[in-house]
Amino acid sequence: MAILIKNFKSNFVSLVPLILLFFITLNGMSTVDLNFFTVNIHFILVYYFALRKPELLGNGFIFLSGIITDVIHGLPIGTTALTLLVVAGVASYVRVVTVRISLFTDWISFIPTLLLASLTYYFVLNFSDYSIDYIYLLKNSIFTLIFYPILWILISALLNLLGESN
Amino acid sequence: MDTSRDDFGIAVRSAFLRKGTKQRFSLFVLSIISILLLFFDSMESKPISFVRSFVKDTIYRGSLIVSSPINGFSYVSKGIVNHFQLYSKHSELEKDYKILKNSISKSEFLELENIQLRKLIDEQTSSSNNYTSSRVMLDKQSPYLNSFIINSGSNKEIKNGMAALDGANFIGRIIDVNFFSSRVLLVTDLNSKIAVITEPSGNHAILSGHNNKPITLDYLPENHLISNGDKVYTSGKEGIFSPGIPIGEVKIVKKKINVSLFSELTQITFVNIDLGAPREKK
Numbered sequence: 001m002a003i004l005i006k007n008f009k010s011n012f013v014s015l016v017p018l019i020l021l022f023f024i025t026l027n028g029m030s031t032v033d034l035n036f037f038t039v040n041i042h043f044i045l046v047y048y049f050a051l052r053k054p055e056l057l058g059n060g061f062i063f064l065s066g067i068i069t070d071v072i073h074g075l076p077i078g079t080t081a082l083t084l085l086v087v088a089g090v091a092s093y094v095r096v097v098t099v100r101i102s103l104f105t106d107w108i109s110f111i112p113t114l115l116l117a118s119l120t121y122y123f124v125l126n127f128s129d130y131s132i133d134y135i136y137l138l139k140n141s142i143f144t145l146i147f148y149p150i151l152w153i154l155i156s157a158l159l160n161l162l163g164e165s166n
Numbered sequence: 167m168d169t170s171r172d173d174f175g176i177a178v179r180s181a182f183l184r185k186g187t188k189q190r191f192s193l194f195v196l197s198i199i200s201i202l203l204l205f206f207d208s209m210e211s212k213p214i215s216f217v218r219s220f221v222k223d224t225i226y227r228g229s230l231i232v233s234s235p236i237n238g239f240s241y242v243s244k245g246i247v248n249h250f251q252l253y254s255k256h257s258e259l260e261k262d263y264k265i266l267k268n269s270i271s272k273s274e275f276l277e278l279e280n281i282q283l284r285k286l287i288d289e290q291t292s293s294s295n296n297y298t299s300s301r302v303m304l305d306k307q308s309p310y311l312n313s314f315i316i317n318s319g320s321n322k323e324i325k326n327g328m329a330a331l332d333g334a335n336f337i338g339r340i341i342d343v344n345f346f347s348s349r350v351l352l353v354t355d356l357n358s359k360i361a362v363i364t365e366p367s368g369n370h371a372i373l374s375g376h377n378n379k380p381i382t383l384d385y386l387p388e389n390h391l392i393s394n395g396d397k398v399y400t401s402g403k404e405g406i407f408s409p410g411i412p413i414g415e416v417k418i419v420k421k422k423i424n425v426s427l428f429s430e431l432t433q434i435t436f437v438n439i440d441l442g443a444p445r446e447k448k
Contacts, residue, residue, distance in 0.1 A: 026232035028306025063196045067203070071225040073308035074342065074349050077218070078203035085200060089193045092181035097173075124204060130310065131356040133377050 013162045017049050017057045025065040028072045030080075031140065038140045039147045042069065046084050047113060047148075048155055050091035051106060062088050076128040083120045087113055103152055110148050114141045219319070219344035226315055226347050229304055297331070297438040298322045303347060305434075312355035312377060316437055319344045329400070329407045329440040332429035336360075336400055336411040340439065348439075352431055353413065354381060362413060363401040367391040370401055373413065373425060380424040383416070394418050398425050408440060 021042075024030055030042035042065070049057035066081025073080075090113040098105055118141050125132050182194045206214055300316035318324055320343050328340045330350040338358065342349035351358055358375035362383070369390045371383040386392065396416040402409030414427040 023232070026229045027236060028229065028233070028304070028308070031308075033307060058190060059193055059196055060191045063191070063200065066200070068225055068229075071222050072229055072304070072306050074311040074313050074351075075308075076204055077207045077221075078200040082197060082200035082204070085193050085197045089182050089197075092193065093177055096177045096180045125310070128204075128208065132310070133356055136377065 009163060013159070014056055016158070016162060017045070017053065018061055021045055021057065021061060021065050022068075025068045026072070028069075030069050030073075036139070038136070038143050040140055040144045041151070042080075042084065043087055043114065043117060043144055044148055044151045045155075046087050047091050047110060048106075048152060050088040051095050051109075052101065052156075053159070054092065054095070059085070059088060075130070076124065079121065079124045079128075082124060083117045086120050087117050090116055103149055106152060107145075107148055110145060114145055222342075222344045223319075223346050226304055226344075229306070233304075296441045298324070298441055300324075300348075300437055300439060302435055302437065311357070312352040312375065312431075313338070313341070313349050314352070314434075315347050315349055316439075317347060318439065319346050319348045321346055322439075323441060324348050324439055327406050328442070329411060331411065331438040331440060332434050333438070334412060335428040336407070336413045337427070337429050337431060337434065337437065339407070350437065353427065354378075354431060360407070360413070361401045361403040362398050363403075363409075364392055364416065365397045365399060367393070367396050370403065373398065380417075380419075381414070381427070383423045383425060386423065392416055392418075392423060408442075411440075 024041055024045070030040065032039045032041060046057070046062055050062070062084050063081050066079075066084040067077060069075075069080040070077045090109070094106075094109040094113075095101075098109075118137055121137065122132060182192065182197075207218070298318060300318040300322070302314050303317040304315040306314075316330075324340055324343055326340055326343055329336055330338045330340060336353070338350045338352040338355075339360075340348050341351040352375070353360060353373060354375040354377065356375055356377050358373075360373040361370070362373045363370050364383070367390060369386055369392055372385045374382050374384045376382065383392070383398070394416060398413045398416060400407045400409055400411040400413065412428055414425045417424045417426045
């Protein structure tokens with residue numbers, strides 16, 4: 001019985017990132033907009049798990065969630081998928097070159113990640129003849145960066161609570 | 167120097183080309199697939215459109231199911247708030263009812279007068295409206311596109327470019343048609359540019375959306391006579407929309423000509439799609 005409960009708990013923990021990712025994707029909540037405040041939770045989730053727990057969030061799922069976001073938000077199919085893969089790619093690179101991971105190093109490396117992600121968005125939407133609100137993009141990147149530590153702590157706390165140790 | 171360049175190359179290769187633990191695809195392969203999808207998305211061919219429509223319809227339905235608990239929760243919370251406002255609403259409605267009752271006799275007289283005058287000028291009125299009604303299926307606030315999904319598509323003969331109306335008021339146009347769903351691009355979107363005419367000043371202009379900022383009238387002549395309260399209608403000059411569909415009214419704020427819409431875009435449940443001139447019966 002104890003083994004069964006332990007197995008169930010371990011399976012559930014491994015599914016938490018996926019559930020979170022697809023919940024926000026299918027609900028169209030990848031970007032939270034509250035008047036001036038706008039945060040891209042999608043980027044933060046992908047970056048966090050690609051950096052800290054890549055075994056819990058497969059690249060295929062990141063790609064799929066990007067495709068779903070594109071369809072729901074009416075963007076050219078592949079835009080968000082490519083952007084999220086860039087985010088995951090930079091996170092993987094940071095993971096390879098960094099010896100000791102801390103919130104501060106994560107946060108600092110998130111700056112070039114956001115820049116590259118916004119650049120990808122810009123290129124893809126520019127080639128697809130979509131008008132881009134640059135101020136919005138900048139605002140979104142800044143608030144996503146500011147909000148990153150809060151979500152970092154929340155996700156870490158959630159994973160610790162569920163028994164997924166570092 | 168060479169060593170650091172090598173290290174960088176190794177790290178990049180490791181991040182993008184190597185499959186990590188429990189990873190089935192490498193980031194590089196998926197990025198190539200994304201680029202290919204972007205390329206295919208811009209292509210117009212029947213098999214691609216068929217697959218695209220099928221995928222989009224499936225995702226819209228999936229999203230509808232997944233978001234139903236959240237929608238249900240907001241529906242219940244709105245219901246509770248409405249319940250608490252019931253008494254004040256009832257008193258307001260009672261007042262309105264009295265006012266309306268008094269004005270009914272007036273309007274009946276005006277209607278009669280209208281019929282007589284129409285007869286007098288021998289006017290032949292015939293409606294050319296050919297609308298199909300649809301329900302708003304998904305209204306996800308996208309940061310990059312002000313739009314929503316309706317539950318009719320090519321099954322109801324909807325085509326790209328058709329006008330979407332809230333009652334009789336223009337709210338946007340169709341930009342993407344699937345089998346059982348379509349996307350309406352709202353007039354507030356940054357990508358929305360509509361040819362309009364103002365009344366009574368009679369100036370032609372382009373109605374431009376700016377996402378969260380107010381809609382503006384652009385490309386007006388220098389000596390225009392537009393003033394506050396002027397009505398804005400589609401001009402039909404672009405040859406896509408019927409002329410004379412009401413959109414909103416002019417509100418000049420700090421010398422900037424904004425347009426206030428007749429419809430509240432966040433409160434729309436049903437839309438009419440203007441299918442163009444009705445087909446002649448054989």
